[in-house]
Amino acid sequence: MIKKSTLEKVISEDLAEIWAILTSDEKRRVVDNFVIHNFKKNQIIYAENEEPEFLWCLLKGKVKMFKDGIGGRQQILRLYRPIQYFGYRAYFAKEPYVSSAAAFEISTLGAIPMTLVKELIDGNKNLAWFFIHELSKHLGGSDTKIVNLTQKHIRGRLAEALTLLIDNYGFEDDTETLKIYMAREDIANLSNMTTSNAIRTLSSFVSEGIIIVDGRRIKVINEPLLRKISKFG
């Protein structure tokens, strides 16, 4: 927990999209029930099969949503950056979580009880529309991902994962170094391949001059080609 005086400021600055929707009365109710949590690298935020209780708002850091599959093989479903919301779907569907969430790096999150979110939606149709829109976007993305992961070949899947990282987290000030530093295993889990193949295919991309790799630092040299491989590979 951080102290209350700074809390309201943090919230009002960061909750942005949702904040603009709420009335001052509703905002107070959020502030009164907003609890800040800090998570260490790789710490689980919630796990599959648990009952959903909170709307999570990522304030700082990076979060992955994933599903453990056959033989412990993990599939990363979505990545979150500040300020984004997650953890609400299962509550709305009236079922336990079907996926887990974990912090990729040291992260700060806010938790709002879903019971409160439900009340707020009941009283504010703009908030209802916010979630309808959010869920609809994610559903479209998920449907598209099904085809990408099942039909694209390994190069296409890796290229797609890299473009996803670009679109989600962007570049450092040099405009070419990816602003996320993932283990090869996580890159593999994002692209539905084994770690070996993620490494192998990254190497191919390096030798083709598409990227430069230095440990976990990935520089994108030929972004148009990367997107082309993602699209047609």
Next chain:
Amino acid sequence: MIKKSTLEKVISEDLAEIWAILTSDEKRRVVDNFVIHNFKKNQIIYAENEEPEFLWCLLKGKVKMFKDGIGGRQQILRLYRPIQYFGYRAYFAKEPYVSSAAAFEISTLGAIPMTLVKELIDGNKNLAWFFIHELSKHLGGSDTKIVNLTQKHIRGRLAEALTLLIDNYGFEDDTETLKIYMAREDIANLSNMTTSNAIRTLSSFVSEGIIIVDGRRIKVINEPLLRKISKFG
């Protein structure tokens, strides 16, 4: 178009879930804007990249929602039965369709303009909750499908497809013949495999006494085993 006198009866009987939510005034607005369409076998209802205009309500028949992928390979994303709604996601996401819908067999559908649906949601929070719940369920299903299709082996994927057909359409009166008669190609498109492999694997299931196949008629003999293969295979 069918004649108006029977129309209201059809709607009130069939729209069930949504109908119960609406006030009599709202119901009248739906009836006034509800247009019945008949579709032939394999006829497209809407196609990827088109702009969404209508909420579709399947009254009679069977509908598949699918996405065309690499090399024209089709992935079936969801199947609908009466009375279910679809076609609204893209409108809510404010984007063109990312998938297509087609009738599996001769089907009757009702179309309601999304502009009207939007107005109804604005005025009726229960309807908002209906869609939040619906979208949330589908998103969970889609995320689960990603892992099932990418990580399960061919037998597991086919077994899963068959159990999906059981759960969606059930059995004929003999309690073992599947109430849907799909082409092998469609079974393949549902299970992310080639037609050859769908045929081959169906044959394996036959020789293992799990199912009996007679043309497009599939009898499920050992449902528990089928579900077991679906879960662990």
Next chain:
DNA sequence: ATACAGCAATGCTATAAAACACAAAATTAT
């Protein structure tokens, strides 16, 4: 300095599934 642990990289092998080719059967059209 040394040992150790954890990643990253790479080659080799096994195998699941796709691609291809063709025949038989069933459906549809004439």
Next chain:
DNA sequence: ATAATTTTGTGTTTTATAGCATTGCTGTAT
């Protein structure tokens, strides 16, 4: 009924990718 077309079934070949083993590299603790 006959021809034409589509769907189904099966065997063979090819390929992509998983699995495994090995090695080197880097950082950290002893």
